Amino acid sequence: MEKTCSKKVFFLSLILLGIMWIIYRIVFKIPLGWNLTIYPHLWGNYLYITADLSNQCAKNLTEQNITPIKDTKHFLVSAYKDHRIDGTIRIISIYRRDDVRRLYCIIGCAQHGYLVTAADVDIHRDHFGFPYHTTDLLCKTEPKCDAANVTISNSPYTTDIPDMIFLPIRNRERNEHNFKYNFTVCISNLFGTYNNVLQFVQTIEVYKLLGIQKVVIYNTSCGPDLDKVLHYYREEGTLEIHQWPIDQFLNPSKGWNFEEHKGDLHYYGQLTTLNDCIYRNMYRSKYLLLNDIDEIIMPYKHATLELLLEDLQRQNPTVGVFLIENHIFPKTIFDDMGRFNLTQWKNVPGINILIHIYREPDRKNVFNPTKMIINPRQVVQTSVHSVLKNYGDTLRVPPNVCRIIHVRVPLQGSLTKEQLIVDTKLWEYQKDLVQNIDSVLNKSGI
């Protein structure tokens, strides 16, 4: 009697356990089957799965800058180890706001197979109303995982690792000294048929005299002559070009404001590439300059950026973000003397910044927008005119110490020449500048 009863209890328990196991797999959307090797554990709100997938080898490591996440509307850009937050992996991404679902990181760990963890989604605050937002996907790891590559999936129960596209994890080593470069310029995206060769070459050559070692550009497209110059500078070593074919994946906006310009993404993804540039150069460059292709961050009291930053940093040791005011030099107002109307530049496409020496004055009650010089190791997320998240302090640098020379269409178009300020700062560099510009134009075949 007792024996049959305990037998019944035993079999009932088995059946009950089986049902619970099936419900458990349905609840967590685990496909029913026996071939799986992953075992999930739910700890509080945090799903953490250690997988024994060492027999499954990822094959596809991409060098592309835009990778769609399978079965979602999101895109991966690049992955970096962030030593400031315990080596958490930060994947810079382009995220469609209305496609909300849980995402999972699949991390290739040297010697330990693959680790699957839930991704934290950190959408950047600045998106100017567009449907796609620059976003960080954060993947926690564990100490024994020496993370080498990573990808994102919408399911933690992944069995097709060999078919997935992985991103290499950069910044695996932390280096706080001995930077390869002291000053690197991150130029926002190049797009359309932009062919402003003369202004571009003049800008790069001024920057070289100011002490920059590297310029980083994200290229969607450009005009034929500028393309030649870009190739020249890449060969010469000044320029690093990242291809940015965002127009093959989205309908990027030519403007900064969704209401006015429409499209999927702010300004060809400028916010995304700026953030990528910061992480890419975090341990390579002591400082980064974040500005547009037609802007020069110019010290007015120091001969070079090195001397300027030495001074600023000594006076403000905790500052890692230096805001520099933008000042407009209208391209419609010329120097009367025509001192730099040089014949050899007459047929070069683009604006000659040396003949625009009139600067618009400050306006009452209007803040001049800023661009930045940053210590990248103090910045977490950036926007165009200020940073969004950072460690350390921010300083607004007085315009008489450093300001941006920005030759473009006037902002205060009604002012006469007499109401503008004569500013011949660039002429101080003429001796080497003209010669260097000529040499580049010649060598790049313009």
Ligand SMILES: *[C@@H]1O[C@H](CO)[C@@H](O)[C@H](O)[C@H]1NC(C)=O
């Ligand atoms: C890697 O992924 C790319 C993009 O989907 C694809 O074109 C390529 O064929 C893949 N390569 C391998 C070796 O699977």
Ligand SMILES: *[C@@H]1O[C@H](CO)[C@@H](O)[C@H](O)[C@H]1NC(C)=O
């Ligand atoms: C990703 O990293 C793991 C661990 O180092 C390695 O076994 C695997 O081959 C890597 N995958 C690719 C595509 O490089």
Ligand SMILES: *[C@@H]1O[C@H](CO)[C@@H](O)[C@H](O)[C@H]1NC(C)=O
């Ligand atoms: C960076 O600046 C330091 C001094 O501040 C100098 O010793 C070093 O050579 C510079 N590095 C480069 C790449 O110019």
Ligand SMILES: *[C@@H]1O[C@H](CO)[C@@H](O)[C@H](O)[C@H]1NC(C)=O
């Ligand atoms: C920039 O992108 C365009 C379009 O993909 C390409 O044709 C051109 O060669 C690229 N230029 C450089 C210098 O990479």
Ligand SMILES: *[C@@H]1O[C@H](CO)[C@@H](O)[C@H](O)[C@H]1NC(C)=O
């Ligand atoms: C210099 O060139 C500009 C445009 O190329 C022209 O408007 C200006 O009149 C010229 N100045 C002189 C003095 O020739």
Ligand SMILES: *[C@@H]1O[C@H](CO)[C@@H](O)[C@H](O)[C@H]1NC(C)=O
């Ligand atoms: C341009 O380069 C050619 C040879 O490469 C040289 O003969 C010529 O003098 C150069 N011109 C200038 C203006 O530097």
